[in-house]
Amino acid sequence: MASLKLVNATKEYVKGTPALKEFNLDVADGEFVVLVGPSGCGKSTALRLIAGLEAITSGDLYIGDECMNDVASHKRDIAMVFQSYALYPHMTVEENMGFSLRTSRVAKKERAERVLAVAETLGLADLLRRKPRELSGGQRQRVAMGRAIIRQPQVFLMDEPLSNLDAKLRGEMREEISELQRRLGTTTVFVTHDQIEAMTMGDRVAVLCDGVLQQVAAPDVLYDEPANLFVASFIGSPPMSILPGRVTGEEPTLQVANAQVPIGADVLAARPALAEAGEVLVGIRPEHATLVGAESTGAIDGVVRSMEGLGPDTFIRVDYDSGGHRPMPTPTGEDAGRHRPPPPPTDYDAGGHRPLPTPTGEDAGRPGAAGGAISPVITVRRSGTATVHAGQRCRVGIDPALCHFFDSEGNTVR
Numbered sequence: 001m002a003s004l005k006l007v008n009a010t011k012e013y014v015k016g017t018p019a020l021k022e023f024n025l026d027v028a029d030g031e032f033v034v035l036v037g038p039s040g041c042g043k044s045t046a047l048r049l050i051a052g053l054e055a056i057t058s059g060d061l062y063i064g065d066e067c068m069n070d071v072a073s074h075k076r077d078i079a080m081v082f083q084s085y086a087l088y089p090h091m092t093v094e095e096n097m098g099f100s101l102r103t104s105r106v107a108k109k110e111r112a113e114r115v116l117a118v119a120e121t122l123g124l125a126d127l128l129r130r131k132p133r134e135l136s137g138g139q140r141q142r143v144a145m146g147r148a149i150i151r152q153p154q155v156f157l158m159d160e161p162l163s164n165l166d167a168k169l170r171g172e173m174r175e176e177i178s179e180l181q182r183r184l185g186t187t188t189v190f191v192t193h194d195q196i197e198a199m200t201m202g203d204r205v206a207v208l209c210d211g212v213l214q215q216v217a218a219p220d221v222l223y224d225e226p227a228n229l230f231v232a233s234f235i236g237s238p239p240m241s242i243l244p245g246r247v248t249g250e251e252p253t254l255q256v257a258n259a260q261v262p263i264g265a266d267v268l269a270a271r272p273a274l275a276e277a278g279e280v281l282v283g284i285r286p287e288h289a290t291l292v293g294a295e296s297t298g299a300i301d302g303v304v305r306s307m308e309g310l311g312p313d314t315f316i317r318v319d320y321d322s323g324g325h326r327p328m329p330t331p332t333g334e335d336a337g338r339h340r341p342p343p344p345p346t347d348y349d350a351g352g353h354r355p356l357p358t359p360t361g362e363d364a365g366r367p368g369a370a371g372g373a374i375s376p377v378i379t380v381r382r383s384g385t386a387t388v389h390a391g392q393r394c395r396v397g398i399d400p401a402l403c404h405f406f407d408s409e410g411n412t413v414r
């Protein structure tokens with residue numbers, strides 16, 4: 001086992017348009033790091049650079065203390081699990097799992113023993129004589145894992161290995177892989193576009209957008225302290241609601257939608273830049289938005305648009321009165337679009353967030369552009385079943401201490 005390090009790693013498939021830009025990542029020995037981001041953000045590219053399937057354009061890759069830039073893929077002592085599993089269809093489970101040992105000329109007896117030991121770990125011992133076509137999706141996935149484990153590599157690389165499974169099985173395999181990785185203690189880099197997978201599996205999660213690393217941190221830190229609007233909007237399901245706001249006054253008050261909410265001294269002490277922030281985007285997680293009574297001050301007026309009951313929780317989508325608040329001015333120059341919000345999630349209804357309008361022309365990709373970052377509804381989480389109905393007037397209470405604030409470039413205001 002070994003640590004892994006990428007230093008300013010850049011990959012240009014086409015000269016001048018990097019798919020991965022100056023990417024820095026330090027993975028400790030035995031750590032499980034997940035690379036997550038929307039399609040095309042450069043996750044697989046990063047993995048392929050580590051695997052040696054692509055050459056690094058500039059920068060360095062280390063496994064342990066050794067620079068791997070010029071080391072051939074098969075000499076890097078890594079094992080990769082792909083989305084497609086890439087099993088040999090004409091071979092049995094036993095032959096598939098033992099294949100790498102055979103090519104390394106491991107004796108037949110030892111091969112059989114090692115295959116059996118790994119098969120038992122993965123619950124495949126009764127299936128060793130079967131061919132891949134005689135297995136379920138989950139079993140095939142396990143064979144692919146077994147083939148990687150049996151080599152006892154220094155590093156596991158996994159590229160969307162759960163994408164071909166149905167939702168229930170994906171949940172089970174998430175747990176299985178995490179548990180197995182902990183038991184084996186093998187340094188692992190796991191690529192996924194699914195933020196739930198990322199948040200539940202990784203010791204740390206690296207969020208990418210347009211080939212640029214946005215933040216790398218433990219899941220709870222990403223959730224509670226996102227570095228920018230992109231991370232804030234990408235992590236969380238349903239995503240946080242983003243509203244235009246403004247911080248005004250000697251005793252700073254947050255003007256958000258049609259509400260004026262006093263900002264307490266404790267909030268300003270924790271985020272000193274907030275007092276001078278002016279126009280901001282306000283991020284509100286569903287669990288931090290509450291339906292309050294008509295008598296409450298500092299709450300946002302709205303109308304219930306819809307509800308989604310999930311059993312333990314109900315998500316209530318509220319059309320809010322914007323109070324005539326216009327989206328903040330759009331950023332210009334090279335930072336434009338750096339931290340634009342991600343596209344809405346694909347495998348979960350975005351909690352009433354309509355797909356973001358696709359900005360065009362010079363507004364493309366800017367946080368405030370065309371309302372691109374602004375949520376059309378506030379999502380409120382309530383325990384149990386909802387006691388409201390669509391069309392009902394309501395008030396949404398928020399607490400500035402629990403809100404997230406972003407400037408016009410999408411950076412977190414602290």
Ligand code: ADP
Pocket residue numbers: 013014019037038039040041042043044045046
């Ligand atoms: P992800 O895994 O996050 O979906 P990729 O790493 O596959 O993203 O791709 C990152 C970017 O590089 C994309 O814009 C993609 O079109 C481009 N890309 C990937 N592979 C190649 C290639 N072999 N040649 C040219 N461009 C590529």
